[in-house]
Amino acid sequence: MQHWAFDCFDEELGSALVEHLTGRGVGTTEHPANEDDLALSSAWLLLDRPLACGDTPARLYAELSELPPRERWLAGRIAASQLGVHRVIDVEPGAWMDLEDVLTGTRVRVDSPNVSVDAVRWHVLICRVERGGPVPALWGGAAFYEPSEEVEILAELRRIAGANGLGTDAAGLAAALCTAARQMAGFVPPSRLAERTFFTLEGDPVVLAEGSWRLREPAVALRALCGVPELSLHLEGTDGNEHVLDWLVSRRDLIARRAALPPGALVLEGGPVAMDARGELTGGDITCLGTFTVRGELLELSCISAGRLDAAVALVERTLGPLATEPERRLRSIEEAREDEDGGSAAKRSEWAPGQRRAWPADGPEARFQALVYRRWVDDPNPWLGGLSPREAAGRPEHREQLERQLRIFEHSSASNRGGLLAGAEVAWLRQELALDSEPVAR
Numbered sequence: 289m290q291h292w293a294f295d296c297f298d299e300e301l302g303s304a305l306v307e308h309l310t311g312r313g314v315g316t317t318e319h320p321a322n323e324d325d326l327a328l329s330s331a332w333l334l335l336d337r338p339l340a341c342g343d344t345p346a347r348l349y350a351e352l353s354e355l356p357p358r359e360r361w362l363a364g365r366i367a368a369s370q371l372g373v374h375r376v377i378d379v380e381p382g383a384w385m386d387l388e389d390v391l392t393g394t395r396v397r398v399d400s401p402n403v404s405v406d407a408v409r410w411h412v413l414i415c416r417v418e419r420g421g422p423v424p425a426l427w428g429g430a431a432f433y434e435p436s437e438e439v440e441i442l443a444e445l446r447r448i449a450g451a452n453g454l455g456t457d458a459a460g461l462a463a464a465l466c467t468a469a470r471q472m473a474g475f476v477p478p479s480r481l482a483e484r485t486f487f488t489l490e491g492d493p494v495v496l497a498e499g500s501w502r503l504r505e506p507a508v509a510l511r512a513l514c515g516v517p518e519l520s521l522h523l524e525g526t527d528g529n530e531h532v533l534d535w536l537v538s539r540r541d542l543i544a545r546r547a548a549l550p551p552g553a554l555v556l557e558g559g560p561v562a563m564d565a566r567g568e569l570t571g572g573d574i575t576c577l578g579t580f581t582v583r584g585e586l587l588e589l590s591c592i593s594a595g596r597l598d599a600a601v602a603l604v605e606r607t608l609g610p611l612a613t614e615p616e617r618r619l620r621s622i623e624e625a626r627e628d629e630d631g632g633s634a635a636k637r638s639e640w641a642p643g644q645r646r647a648w649p650a651d652g653p654e655a656r657f658q659a660l661v662y663r664r665w666v667d668d669p670n671p672w673l674g675g676l677s678p679r680e681a682a683g684r685p686e687h688r689e690q691l692e693r694q695l696r697i698f699e700h701s702s703a704s705n706r707g708g709l710l711a712g713a714e715v716a717w718l719r720q721e722l723a724l725d726s727e728p729v730a731r
Contacts, residue, residue, distance in 0.1 A: 289363060292352075293334055294347035300340065301333050308470060327429025328473045335367065336469035337430075363525065369427050371414040371469050372462075373441055376411040379404050385426075387417070388460065390438060391458045391465075399425040408713070410435040410700035414472060431473065435696045440477040441516060448472075482552030489539060489557050489575055489595045491546035497597035497622045499589040499610040501604060503582070509611045510582050516607055519580065531582040534560065535591075535600070539575040544669040556592060561660065569660040573667075587612060594619055655706070659714035662698065666721055670694075682722040695719065 294301055308329050334346045339347075343478065346367035350360060359452035374387035377395065385404045388395045390412065398417055400407075403426055407413070415430035446456050465472055486494035503509045510531055513519055524530035539557075549555070558576040561569050578591030579599060589600045601615050620628070666679050672690050673681040681687035695718060702711035719725065 289349045324429050331428030332470055334475045365418050365420045366427055369418045371465050374413050376407045379407045381405045391461050398423050399423050403430045410696045412438045418429045435700045437477040479551035485554050487553050487555050490542040492593040494592050496625045497591045498618040499615045501587040501615050503585050503587055504611050505583050509608050512607050533580040535577040536574050541572050546672040550693050569656050662714050
């Protein structure tokens with residue numbers, strides 16, 4: 289079909305293909321088109337883009353009288369397949385996938401020797417389901433999306449439907465998908481383009497913040513600091529001349545103050561975390577805002593935001609008064625700190641990129657840490673749930689959809705990072721703890 293189309297309409301289709309790839313920012317020396325780009329673009333050219341005559345190449349090919357009956361039937365199946373948005377419910381790599389239409393909720397098992405190899409439960413695919421035969425199958429390429437990006441796909445479809453007067457029900461969104469097949473076949477969610485920025489647990493931008501004070505009576509000042517409830521003596525030097533105090537507060541009090549963070553936000557949090565007899569990481573409702581160090585007549589603070597530095601200055605002033613001099617402050621961005629550590633050299637660093645994954649051993653330190661994150665998440669205030677914790681929101685119908693969406697994100701991430709198809713037991717525990725049943729994955 290593709291060879292015939294380009295033989296007959298080479299000039300028209302060739303210029304359309306170049307325009308399509310250019311619009312997506314691929315096909316250049318810097319960003320060459322890969323197999324997925326070409327597969328999605330070719331499918332759009334054959335099935336969606338009308339020629340000057342008003343018909344598509346696929347429909348014209350399916351009407352050729354010289355085609356053998358079976359080839360004409362297959363071409364008709366292909367020409368009738370439409371772009372859709374589907375969730376991966378289950379998958380057998382190299383064989384099949386169970387898909388759920390995001391717009392209608394209908395489910396279908398499709399043959400898929402290629403796309404299924406890279407699919408994981410809760411992936412969202414923009415692809416074409418070829419029906420009308422004994423077994424539904426995928427035709428052409430598929431664009432992969434994270435479960436968290438589903439809301440962005442739907443938002444774009446609603447925007448297109450509104451701009452074209454199509455309505456925002458399932459039929460209107462399906463019509464919008466057909467109308468804008470060219471742009472949706474290569475849709476890039478805005479969150480993928482967002483710059484990765486770091487925030488504290490309470491939602492402040494991360495900078496490396498340092499403060500220092502001179503102490504007039506170090507022994508007296510140290511006793512006063514040790515008497516502050518939020519400060520815990522963590523380390524005492526062997527010569528007794530260095531004392532390290534952790535500044536500990538309630539995690540959930542900080543999280544409750546945090547507004548929803550922008551796309552691309554990454555939250556940094558500091559311990560303390562311990563390991564129990566079973567090898568599991570444990571940690572209560574405590575986080576570390578920073579570290580105070582007393583070295584002789586010098587008191588130093590290290591933390592990760594300007595707001596925490598201001599709060600530390602106020603704490604020292606309340607606690608020590610005239611025992612401490614006016615503070616010296618220093619704020620540095622993460623980039624500046626890296627340059628300082630490298631001595632000004634431009635050392636190459638590995639950077640995280642969207643879609644990049646590393647398989648975690650099921651019992652490795654990353655998996656144990658992730659399990660701790662999930663256990664804390666159950667009771668942490670959540671801005672997407674109206675400030676309620678997931679445990680509190682689980683019994684409220686108005687929060688069920690958002691809570692289910694977050695659980696799917698966890699399940700997808702766990703399955704992907706473990707190098708398997710199913711989430712680990714630590715995520716299954718979440719559903720059990722929240723009494724949210726999920727239909728089992730068929731095997």
